[in-house]
Amino acid sequence: MRNKTRCLGTVVLVAGLTTIATCAVALLLTGDGEVRYSADHGDTIPVWHRWVPALVGIALIRLMPPRPSRLTAPETALRQAGILWIEALVLLATAMLFVVGLRLAGGGEPTHTLLKLSLLLGVPAVLFLTVRRRSPGRENGARGSVIGPWRRWEPAVPVAAWLVLAYASPLAVPARGLPGGSDAVTLIATVVIVFAVNSLLEEVFYRRWLQTRWEALLGAWPGIVVASLLWAVWHIGIQGGGSLPIDLASIVASHSVQGVFLGYLWSRYRVMWPILSVHGAMNAAPIAIALL
Template sequence: MRNKRGYLGSVVLIAGLAAIAISAVALLLTSNGEVRYSADHSDTVPFWHRWVPALVGIGLIRLMPVGASLLAAPEPLVRPTKTRRIEALVLLAAAVLFAVGLRFAGGGEPAHTLLKLPLLLGVPAVLFWVVRRLNDVPVNGDRGGLTGRWRCWGPVVPVAAWLVLAYASPLAVPAGDLPDDDAVSLIAIIVVGFAVNSLLEEVFYRRWLQTRWEALLGAWPGIVLASLLWAVWHVGIQGTGFLAADLASVVVGQGVQGLFLGYLWSRYRMMWPILTVHGAINAATIVIALL
């Protein structure tokens, strides 16, 4: 079983990283490496503007003092059972259905919310209720990661470095245009967007989906799988209609950002770092425009 787990994990890891590399080369050859960074407009930036902050963040996480790290553990902290494999597969299916459904629904609202809430929240809620009824404890998303004070303070350095590079350096994306709303409405838009997008997505893709696939395949294969699944649904809201080009763009853009988010979760098992980063991805350009 261990050899099978290692083989499948290696296949997922190699295939996922290959998909990112091939997509990056394709973008360099077809669009000078430009990717969209927001669903609100069609503006683009070179993909390395998004890669550098993420890769620096990953490097800084790696350089932080290592305690009892999940990534160093030779075996999953919670051994997979048949029920947990079913959990992983059901969550995987929900992620795929969300990406495919949004693509065919044309993206935008209300399709985005009408698909996201039942698939990323409703399906897991029913799944976990059934699991509890079967008296089988699901994989605990809080187990693993670093212990002691570094679990609390370790994320500060990589998250702060990512914020500076992504939004206060020559690599920063341009400030967004402010919606034609009053201050109260604008704050409400940011708060609701944070709950529906940043919070729900991070709970689903990292806390629930990634944690279970880490237990089945290993840490980095789980990170890569969750990152690509998180990336591909963005085709539905950022796509131009050319599926191959759209997939390459989101795999290169959101996919690598997902690796940073996934590594933060895998190492620290704390929600605030990934919510800070994801919240900034969604709202920072508007906040910058307000300043």
């Protein structure tokens, strides 16, 4: 059984990386290579502006000393009981349903937020309550392992490098304020709501829940790639608008590499603050920079 899961993990990893590479090549072959970086407007940047900060962050994580095994005792018990497969498949189906539902609904508000809350929060809540009621152990992916102070703050190095390259270098995303000259109260409320609904909820669902389970089943890198692709493609519902093939190539080429960076941060360190910091900056930094 272990050999079969390893083979499946290899297939998933190769297929995922091939999909990312194919989308990147397809985008570049259009002669454009520009991608949208926000759902709030149609402005674009060169796709490689998105790749460089993420790839540098991934390289810095890789240069750090390796961590102990990512698979905790509770995860092992769940895998032996077959429960991990049930949860992993349900979460996978939920992520795919979110992609399709948001695309069909047009991606506007309040549909976007309602779908996200009901699918990415509501479905997992019901799933965990149902499956875990009489099952051994609890998923965590972080509990059960002791993390020293240095290990907890070691991710500051790749996170800081990513922030500098993404927002304080020639590759920086253009600063953009809130429409209509919104006041400070509106700004604060917007940042808090966006962080909770987007950064926090997405990272908990795609990395802490979905990726952790597929890592335990197939291995670290297949789990990272699965979560990264699913996280990337849902953005087609809010950043698409053209032909589906071009939208898909653009979204995957732009977002999946960032997703791999986020996923590697979670896989290597199993602490939430780095991925929340990076994701929060993706949403809020262009606005904050414009106000400085």
